Amino acid sequence: MSSTRLVTLLGTAVRQQRHLRELSQRQLATLADVSQAAVARIERGERAPSIPVLERLFVAMDLQLTVGVEPLDAHLDARIDDLAARPIDERIDALxxxxxLDQLADFPQVITGSTAALLQGAPVPVEALEIAVRWQDSKRFTRWLEAACGQRWNARWGEFGGLWLEPEEPGEHRWSTRYGEIRATMCDALPETIEVRHGGRGYRVVPLVELELTEPRAGELLRRYRKRQLTSGGRASSG
Incomplete structure (x- = not known):
């Protein structure tokens, strides 16, 4: 776990617990004897809070901070194991x-990333529908996002909103829409695809071998999955 990720997790925990107690940032700041600006920066992940400040914030909400350790990215291994134990149709339905896709039916795009890997049977975590979109269709994509009440991911604030929708604008290509979350890979030409079928429906997806070469996030998950297969296979053989 990098320090940046830890700061983000701590900020998220403070924000979630504050919302659960229906406290404003100003109210929590008063209870914890810190400034509202400090609370805001901590919740946005812009500031690494000191242990005493964290303790005051949680005590003000009748909570206490606990510390634990786990192997690096152990949460990913647990997620992969959980997905591997579930039927693929169930994994697809859950997403x-x-x-x-029904809303994107008339829009030129193909499924890529972790979504394409899952549709090809790999039990990898999927946070959003991942698609490839041509730059020449970016204005059309923007109009679709506007109609779908899209909100752009703002990495600085750690939430959706506050950025222009247009893919041409700087920022991560990730949007929240009324139909679900979408991640887009913008490209000059759509990649070659294959068709996979589930539940009587066909999906045009980027093949696994191509994903490993072109999609860093999906490639890392696929390599992690194969490593776990080898590890579990070795344990089964030794047993």
Whole structure:
């Protein structure tokens, strides 16, 4: 876990607990004897809070901070194991992909990233529908996002909103829409695809071998999955 990720997790924990107690940032700051600006920076992940400040914030909400350790990215291994134990149709249904894809039916795009890997049987975590979109279709994509009440991911604030929708604008290509979350890889030409079928529906996806070469996030998850297969296979053989 990098220090940046830890700061983000701590900020998220403070914000979530504050919301659960229906406290404003100003109210929490008063209870914890810190400034509202400090609370805001901590919740946005812009400031690494000191232990005493964290303790005051949580005590003000009748909570206490606990510390634990785990192997690096152990949460990913646990997630992969959980997905591997579930039928692929169940994994697909849980994502609600069809709802989003039905709305994109007349829009030129193909499924890529972790979503394409999952549709090809790899039990990798999927946070959003991942698609490839041509730059020449970016204005059309923007109009679709506007109609779908899209909000752009703002990495600085750690939340959706506050940025222009247009893919041409700087920022991560990730949007929240009324139909679900979408990540887009903008490209000059759509990649070659294959068709996979589930539940009587066909999906045009980028092949696994191509994903490993072109999609860093999906490639890392696929390599991690194969490593776990080898590890579990070795344990089974030794047993």
């Amino acid at each position: 609600g992909l069809d709802r989003v």
